[in-house]
Amino acid sequence: MNAMSNAEVIDHEFNRLREKLPLWLQENRRFCRDGKVASYIPELSKASGNHLGIHIIDASGRSLSAGDCGVAFTMQSISKVFTLLLALMDRGEEAVFDKVGMEPTGDQFNSMLKLELVQPSIPFNPMINAGAIVISSLINGSGPAEKSERTLQFFRLLAGNNKLDFDNDVYRTESASADLNRSMAYFLKDKGVLACPVDEVLEVYFKHCSINATCSDLARMALVLASGGRDPVTGAALIPRRYVQIAKTFMITCGMYNASGQFAIQVGLPAKSGVAGGILTLVPGKYGIGVFGPALNPKGNSSAGVRLLETLSKEMNWSLF
Numbered sequence: 001m002n003a004m005s006n007a008e009v010i011d012h013e014f015n016r017l018r019e020k021l022p023l024w025l026q027e028n029r030r031f032c033r034d035g036k037v038a039s040y041i042p043e044l045s046k047a048s049g050n051h052l053g054i055h056i057i058d059a060s061g062r063s064l065s066a067g068d069c070g071v072a073f074t075m076q077s078i079s080k081v082f083t084l085l086l087a088l089m090d091r092g093e094e095a096v097f098d099k100v101g102m103e104p105t106g107d108q109f110n111s112m113l114k115l116e117l118v119q120p121s122i123p124f125n126p127m128i129n130a131g132a133i134v135i136s137s138l139i140n141g142s143g144p145a146e147k148s149e150r151t152l153q154f155f156r157l158l159a160g161n162n163k164l165d166f167d168n169d170v171y172r173t174e175s176a177s178a179d180l181n182r183s184m185a186y187f188l189k190d191k192g193v194l195a196c197p198v199d200e201v202l203e204v205y206f207k208h209c210s211i212n213a214t215c216s217d218l219a220r221m222a223l224v225l226a227s228g229g230r231d232p233v234t235g236a237a238l239i240p241r242r243y244v245q246i247a248k249t250f251m252i253t254c255g256m257y258n259a260s261g262q263f264a265i266q267v268g269l270p271a272k273s274g275v276a277g278g279i280l281t282l283v284p285g286k287y288g289i290g291v292f293g294p295a296l297n298p299k300g301n302s303s304a305g306v307r308l309l310e311t312l313s314k315e316m317n318w319s320l321f
């Protein structure tokens with residue numbers, strides 16, 4: 001028998017995914033029971049812990065979905081990947097890494113523990129809250145409104161969805177109950193790491209965390225990263241390749257918080273999760289993937305979402321390692 005052409009291999013893999021995805025989703029639904037919906041941002045506690053959905057887009061634009069993939073949720077920490085990219089495009093690598101490090105912490109995403117351990121007191125990486133707050137301060141704009149608007153427009157461009165918008169209820173309730181993030185920001189301001197007023201930086205940070213999306217928006221944004229920064233439809237370069245490389249590296253080392261090592265072993269793909277239950281991940285050159293399952297494991301990642309990605313990676317042989 002002749003060896004399959006590249007296109008045939010891609011079709012074969014896609015057909016297998018189409019056939020099996022509903023089954024794999026169903027098998028992993030039971031892991032929703034192992035998790036709890038986040039409640040420290042009051043509005044998030046309204047989500048249903050039984051939801052699990054997935055959307056996959058391939059490089060030619062074909063898509064597949066299963067489960068509760070039509071439900072919208074806020075991006076939360078997933079947005080940190082894209083604000084990092086925007087800050088890199090606005091300020092360049094040197095200015096960004098003057099204010100934030102490149103190393104995982106091994107601590108919770110909202111931990112302040114290591115901030116005092118290094119001189120100068122810059123956050124260890126841009127995926128933890130302290131690091132992402134600093135990144136928010138580096139986005140160009142005359143004030144918080146313009147910075148937030150530029151961020152939203154950038155996200156819309158990457159998602160190919162002009163309807164993407166802020167969830168103002170989530171924004172307001174997070175802003176009203178964020179004493180920990182506020183204390184981090186004051187600490188960073190005191191150390192001279194934050195150049196703008198605390199309230200202004202936090203407005204930008206909470207706003208980008210509150211951008212509403214569905215699994216298909218995440219998948220589309222992930223596909224831009226999987227395509228080295230190019231628009232999968234038009235081929236236009238949206239993000240410099242070098243910055244995509246930086247973002248994907250952070251997704252591997254810090255994207256799943258202090259479970260990033262375990263995720264790299266079990267799944268082996270660049271990924272970023274958020275406390276609303278989303279996970280954005282990608283198979284380089286092939287697929288953008290969005291997952292949603294709001295019941296979270298103790299590390300703050302979607303419990304069933306992580307399990308579903310483990311199944312997919314093993315069945316499809318997707319690990320990069």
Ligand SMILES: NC(=O)CC[C@H](N)C(=O)O
Pocket residue numbers: 075076077078109110129174181206209273274275276300
């Ligand atoms: N892990 C997360 O998704 C955290 C984001 C959330 N907005 C916070 O600052 O706590």
